[in-house]
Amino acid sequence: MLLNQRVALIVGGGGALGRAIAQAYCREGALLAVADLHREAALETLACTGRTNDGLALAVDIAEPAACRAMVEQTVARFGRLEILVNCAAVCLADPLLEVTPERWDKVFAVNARGAFFCMQAAAQVMIPRNYGRILHISSPASRLGFPLFASYAASKAVVDSIIRAAAVDWARHGITVNSLVPGRMTKGMILSLEEDLARITERTAEELRAGRTQGLPMGRRVEPEEVAQAAVWLVSDAAAYVTAERFNFTGGMEL
Ligand SMILES: NC(=O)c1ccc[n+]([C@@H]2O[C@H](COP(=O)([O-])OP(=O)(O)OC[C@H]3O[C@@H](n4cnc5c(N)ncnc54)[C@H](O)[C@@H]3O)[C@@H](O)[C@H]2O)c1
Numbered sequence: 069m070l071l072n073q074r075v076a077l078i079v080g081g082g083g084a085l086g087r088a089i090a091q092a093y094c095r096e097g098a099l100l101a102v103a104d105l106h107r108e109a110a111l112e113t114l115a116c117t118g119r120t121n122d123g124l125a126l127a128v129d130i131a132e133p134a135a136c137r138a139m140v141e142q143t144v145a146r147f148g149r150l151e152i153l154v155n156c157a158a159v160c161l162a163d164p165l166l167e168v169t170p171e172r173w174d175k176v177f178a179v180n181a182r183g184a185f186f187c188m189q190a191a192a193q194v195m196i197p198r199n200y201g202r203i204l205h206i207s208s209p210a211s212r213l214g215f216p217l218f219a220s221y222a223a224s225k226a227v228v229d230s231i232i233r234a235a236a237v238d239w240a241r242h243g244i245t246v247n248s249l250v251p252g253r254m255t256k257g258m259i260l261s262l263e264e265d266l267a268r269i270t271e272r273t274a275e276e277l278r279a280g281r282t283q284g285l286p287m288g289r290r291v292e293p294e295e296v297a298q299a300a301v302w303l304v305s306d307a308a309a310y311v312t313a314e315r316f317n318f319t320g321g322m323e324l
Contacts, residue, residue, distance in 0.1 A: 082109020
């Protein structure tokens with residue numbers, strides 16, 4: 069097993085990708101803490117892995133740095149250590165560029181950018197003394213491509229691309245790797261409600277819009293969260309000990 073007895077905290081673990089990653093980590097022998105804005109969703113993920121009894125489900129709003137620290141403290145209190153942090157939590161709001169408000173911009177950045185940073189900082193604080201850690205953020209093709217209808221989300225993911233590099237360089241000497249994983253368009257998760265909003269803004273049906281966005285992909289299909297989760301296993305495994313500061317594409321060629 070690639071993650072035998074490793075303690076993994078999966079933030080946003082109640083969502084589509086977080087759940088698939090939790091299941092994959094569980095199969096590889098990891099001990100799981102699952103945190104989400106909605107504790108019921110975290111509990112449901114633990115139930116899917118069959119780890120309701122020995123796993124930890126936490127409610128957290130990562131927009132609050134103090135909550136990030138408390139989440140890590142609770143994980144360490146339960147398992148005695150934290151070795152893997154995966155941050156899947158994010159929000160995406162669709163707005164035409166001229167209609168983005170400061171409030172909606174800040175809402176996206178509070179979670180996707182500031183939240184990502186303070187989760188990572190809280191985790192590193194307990195990883196550094198043990199000289200071991202794996203930190204994995206989830207970025208998006210949007211950080212590099214031009215998507216005018218969700219510019220705040222795209223920009224917030226560019227922050228993720230940047231902070232992994234800073235942290236990877238600083239913490240390499242402590243045995244901590246910091247990477248991001250970039251899923252292509254998935255079959256599940258936040259993309260479905262986003263596409264409802266995009267369809268409304270562009271006055272199409274969601275089905276029509278989704279079909280167009282699928283046909284336009286080089287592979288002609290979307291990716292399953294379970295496929296992405298396999299890369300999330302490898303990136304935090306000992307096999308990837310020399311992989312750091314990478315923005316790892318799992319996009320089926322979407323970014324070309
Ligand atoms: N779905 C896609 O096609 C796609 C494509 C590229 C990148 N991504 C990225 O993958 C990751 C997972 O996305 P998903 O599709 O599984 O979305 P999802 O909406 O199913 O999951 C996101 C989870 O984050 C949680 N969350 C939101 N705000 C939070 C907060 N403040 N504190 C704690 N938890 C919070 C939500 O409750 C939810 O459970 C995200 O980072 C997303 O940007 C998704």
